Amino acid sequence: MRFSSNLNLINKHQFARLTALIFIIEGATMVLPLGCAALYNEMKCALWFTLIGTALVAAGLLIRHFVTSIDTKLKARDGFLYVIVSMLLAILIGALPFMLAGNGYNFVDSWFESAAGWTTTGAYVLNKRALPFSLILWKSELNYMGGFVMIFLTVSVFQKLGIGSQKSVAQDLPGAKFESLGTKVSQTARILITIYVVLALFEFVLLMAAGMTPYYALVNSLSTMSTSGLIDLSASAGFDLTATMKFIMTIFTILASLNFVVYYLYYNRRWKLAFNNYEIKVYLSVIAIVTVSIAASLILSDRYLPVSCVGNAFVQTVSFASTSGFTFSDINSWPTFAQAILLFLPVIGGCGFSTSSGLRIHRAAILLKIVTRGFYKRIHPKSMRAVVVNGRAIPADRASSITVLALLYFAVLIVSALVFSLQDLGIETSFSASIACITNNGTGIGLMRYGDFSVFSYPLRFFATLVMIAGRLELFGVFVLFSRSFWDTNRVTG
Numbered sequence: 042m043r044f045s046s047n048l049n050l051i052n053k054h055q056f057a058r059l060t061a062l063i064f065i066i067e068g069a070t071m072v073l074p075l076g077c078a079a080l081y082n083e084m085k086c087a088l089w090f091t092l093i094g095t096a097l098v099a100a101g102l103l104i105r106h107f108v109t110s111i112d113t114k115l116k117a118r119d120g121f122l123y124v125i126v127s128m129l130l131a132i133l134i135g136a137l138p139f140m141l142a143g144n145g146y147n148f149v150d151s152w153f154e155s156a157a158g159w160t161t162t163g164a165y166v167l168n169k170r171a172l173p174f175s176l177i178l179w180k181s182e183l184n185y186m187g188g189f190v191m192i193f194l195t196v197s198v199f200q201k202l203g204i205g206s207q208k209s210v211a212q213d214l215p216g217a218k219f220e221s222l223g224t225k226v227s228q229t230a231r232i233l234i235t236i237y238v239v240l241a242l243f244e245f246v247l248l249m250a251a252g253m254t255p256y257y258a259l260v261n262s263l264s265t266m267s268t269s270g271l272i273d274l275s276a277s278a279g280f281d282l283t284a285t286m287k288f289i290m291t292i293f294t295i296l297a298s299l300n301f302v303v304y305y306l307y308y309n310r311r312w313k314l315a316f317n318n319y320e321i322k323v324y325l326s327v328i329a330i331v332t333v334s335i336a337a338s339l340i341l342s343d344r345y346l347p348v349s350c351v352g353n354a355f356v357q358t359v360s361f362a363s364t365s366g367f368t369f370s371d372i373n374s375w376p377t378f379a380q381a382i383l384l385f386l387p388v389i390g391g392c393g394f395s396t397s398s399g400l401r402i403h404r405a406a407i408l409l410k411i412v413t414r415g416f417y418k419r420i421h422p423k424s425m426r427a428v429v430v431n432g433r434a435i436p437a438d439r440a441s442s443i444t445v446l447a448l449l450y451f452a453v454l455i456v457s458a459l460v461f462s463l464q465d466l467g468i469e470t471s472f473s474a475s476i477a478c479i480t481n482n483g484t485g486i487g488l489m490r491y492g493d494f495s496v497f498s499y500p501l502r503f504f505a506t507l508v509m510i511a512g513r514l515e516l517f518g519v520f521v522l523f524s525r526s527f528w529d530t531n532r533v534t535g
Contacts, residue, residue, distance in 0.1 A: 054108055056123060061104035063127055067134050068097025070182055074138070077256070078175035085143040086175040093137050121521055128510060132156045135183050139167070142176060149499045156506035158183025159190075160513040161396060163270025163366035163483030164492040166502055174256065181263040187513075188267030188297070188396035189237060229305060236304045237396075241266040244293045251285045265290050266297045268396045270360075270483055270492065271367040284352075287369060291359050298363035298391030299324070319431035320392050324362075324402045331386060332358045335379045342376045354379075361386040364398045366477065366484035366492055373490050380486045384473060387480035388454075398481035398512055400450060404443050407435055411444060449516050454479050457508050464497055478508035 071094035078087035135155030139146045146154075150166045157164045158180045169177065241262045248258035261271050271290055299321055306315035336354035340347055353370045360367045361383045372380060390399015400408075410428045417426055427434040458475035462468065466488060473485025477492065484492040494502055511519045 057108045058105055059123060060127065060130065061101040061108070063131055063134075064097040064101030064104070067131060067186075068094045068101065070186065071097075071138070071179075073182060074175040074179040077178045078173070081174045083142075083173045083175050086138065086173050089138055089141040089143075090175065090179075093134075093141070097134065121518060124514065124518055125522060128159065128514065132159050132506075132510075135159060135179075138179055139176060142173060144171075144173070144176075147499075149503050153494065153502050153506055154180055155183060156509055157483065158269070159187040160481050160506075160509040161187040161267045161269040161364075161398070162478065162481040162492075162509045162513075163264075164477060164494050164505070164509075166493070166495040178256070178260055181260045181269075184267040184269035185241070185263040187269070189234060232308055233301050233305055236301065236308065237266065240293065240296060244289065247289050248286060251283065251289060253286055261290060262293075265293050265365070266396065268294060268297050268363045268365040268391065268398075270365050282369075287356060290367075291356050294359050294363050294365050294367075295328070298365075298395050298397040300392040300394045302394050320403045320406070323406055324392050327389070327402065328355075328358055328362050331362065331382055335375075335382060338376045338379045344375065357383060358386070361482060362389070363391045364480050364482040366482040368484055368491055371490075373486060384476060384486055387476060387482035388450075390480060400447060403430070404447070406430055407440060407443050408447055410435070411440055446516065449520070450479070453508070453511065453516060457504075460504055461497070461501060464501060466496060470496070474505065475508070478505050479512040481509060481512050 071090045075087055075090040075094065078084070078090060132152065132155045135158060136148070136151040139151035139154050140148060146167060153164075153166045156162070161184055172180075244265060245258050245262040248262060249255060253261070264271055300318060303315045303318050303321060306312075306318075332351070332355045335358060336351045339345060339350035339354060344350065345353060356369055357372060359365070360369075364387045366387070372383060387399050389405045390401050391397025393401045393403050407428060407430055410430060414426050414428055418424060428440050429435070454475050457479060458472045461474045462471040464471075469487040470485075470489055473487055473489035474494070474497070477483050477485045477489055484490060488496050494505055497505065
């Protein structure tokens with residue numbers, strides 16, 4: 042009875058209108074793969090993209106027409122529930138073209154491809170070289186929208202849901218207040234998304250100038266900017282993936298994994314504040330240190346020429362640090378030292394407020410400071426020492442929240458590895474799969490080198506998608522729904 046009465050407290054009007062918005066957006070974006078299907082004479086795909094897209098847009102418009110808008114903000118409980126439900130709904134819609142395209146793809150595999158797309162996880166179960174061109178483009182578009190959604194949710198939708206968008210953003214900016222960045226959060230969201238689109242267009246032009254065909258330039262630009270990996274089908278596309286193309290995609294992967302608020306600051310000509318961003322300095326330093334370490338191990342193992350060692354080390358470091366997960370080298374043949382670094386690098390992840398996943402660099406820096414303070418207090422028990430990042434003290438409640446998140450993160454990682462180990466594919470593959478899913482990196486070492494999850498059974502493939510979703514929503518957004526107090530109206534008032 043209590044659960045039923047609590048559900049009645051959900052703002053159904055706002056919930057329905059926001060759900061209709063998902064229908065309209067996802068239905069409208071099917072125009073691009075529809076055009077691709079028509080261009081490549083994939084008539085079944087064209088038919089279903091037309092039918093699904095039209096039905097979604099029509100349903101969305103009807104719902105928003107008949108469901109009146111009420112000028113009230115959703116409560117925190119409604120907001121969290123909406124984010125989860127909308128993610129699951131978007132994934133389900135994204136899976137429909139795969140299931141109905143006439144290629145015999147079942148629900149689990151279609152759901153996996155859609156989930157990997159929306160969570161920007163560079164993993165797959167379907168043979169990419171056998172997929173129709175329009176479905177490859179559709180998955181890349183899901184990747185791109187997944188990256189778009191993380192930026193949009195953070196600074197716009199969360200505010201409308203009434204769950205403290207400005208506080209959420211401030212937590213991704215150590216030592217900074219979001220209020221100082223702009224007066225209107227919705228305006229800030231539009232600027233950041235515009236930057237996101239412009240960067241993708243710029244990469245698209247550069248890739249074509251480097252000799253890539255328009256189709257593959259578009260597919261890889263969408264995947265790169267969302268840090269979802271790369272779709273390298275150059276062997277069947279009639280062109281070679283040159284060093285210039287790899288360099289362009291690697292640079293834009295870095296740009297996508299940086300804190301987008303810095304771009305906002307540059308846009309507003311606040312050069313000094315942007316240039317002194319602590320998180321980006323730490324992130325780029327990590328990339329530099331890891332690149333040098335891996336390059337040294339490759340040189341000592343005499344794998345490639347020295348220049349190639351540095352180039353390969355840089356590309357794969359960026360891939361794993363940004364949680365993009367693309368693989369241009371046979372990392373399984375690399376020294377164990379290099380493989381170990383790459384395997385665990387995505388756990389740290391990219392910058393906050395980017396399209397990357399993982400714990401994020403700023404949280405890793407704060408955790409390191411917490412550990413350092415712990416050692417100091419063991420020596421000086423009566424000392425009063427704050428956790429200081431970038432010259433500013435971190436509030437105790439925030440430091441505690443980050444610590445709890447890190448513990449939960451590693452707990453989920455270990456439990457997931459145990460679940461994957463049920464298939465008995467080896468500890469290397471089990472841990473790689475777990476890290477690949479929770480960090481949304483998609484790839485690892487061993488059998489996970491290229492992110493091919495078809496080695497797992499159907500139940501484990503579905504389980505992998507749940508871990509991807511939890512990792513993308515940073516765990517708390519998912520686990521809070523399983524809290525009894527979250528549904529207890531006597532305890533939850535926000």
